[in-house]
Amino acid sequence: MKVILLEDVKSLGKKGQLVDVSDGYARNFILSKKKGIEATAKNMNDLKLQKAHEDKLAAQRLEEAKLFAAEIAKAEVVLELKVGEGGKLFGAVSSKEIAQAAKEQLNMELDKKKLVLPNPIKTVGTTSVSVKLHPQVTAELKVVVKEA
Structure with a gap:
């Protein structure tokens, strides 16, 4: 199952990263503890928009x-x-x-x-x-x- 991480998970990945984990691990740990969300088309698009917004803010802070x-x-x-x-x-x-x-x-x-x-x-x-x-x-x- 593909999952988008909402926070850093040790030995798995960082916040905002798309990772592939087993169905049981995703259902029982990541999704239940709100550490990630399922990688649906809508969630992937939201992630892309969020990253674009963060990049824009980072460029603004640099300027x-x-x-x-x-x-x-x-x-x-x-x-x-x-x-x-x-x-x-x-x-x-x-x-x-x-x-x-x-x-x-x-x-x-x-x-x-x-x-x-x-x-x-x-x-x-x-x-x-x-x-x-x-x-x-x-x-x-x-x-x-x-x-x-």
Whole structure:
């Protein structure tokens, strides 16, 4: 029996996939637990329409991420912090502080988890911070640390 999976089933397939299983397994497990539906012509057409809609939404999200990345590339966040001898900061600049400053200065909502800091910023100067907006889109935000 051919079945369209409604959710991921271990060792069988992923959501939206068309799989061929035995009649008993389909009736007693997949259909009864609502993990899938029978692959009729109507259900196959619905699946095709749903996939087309998901592809359209994914393309739209990618385009929005690209536009936001262009906006971020032009932006600059300035942080004024206490500095000790030799231009060293007391502590370090975290992604949370950068996200908060971007919200205050630029009105940009950046998720602190999306900011990629390979090493914490511990000195005065300009640093480029990567922002992962989408699996295919990464933007560079310029962070300027100044002495208070």
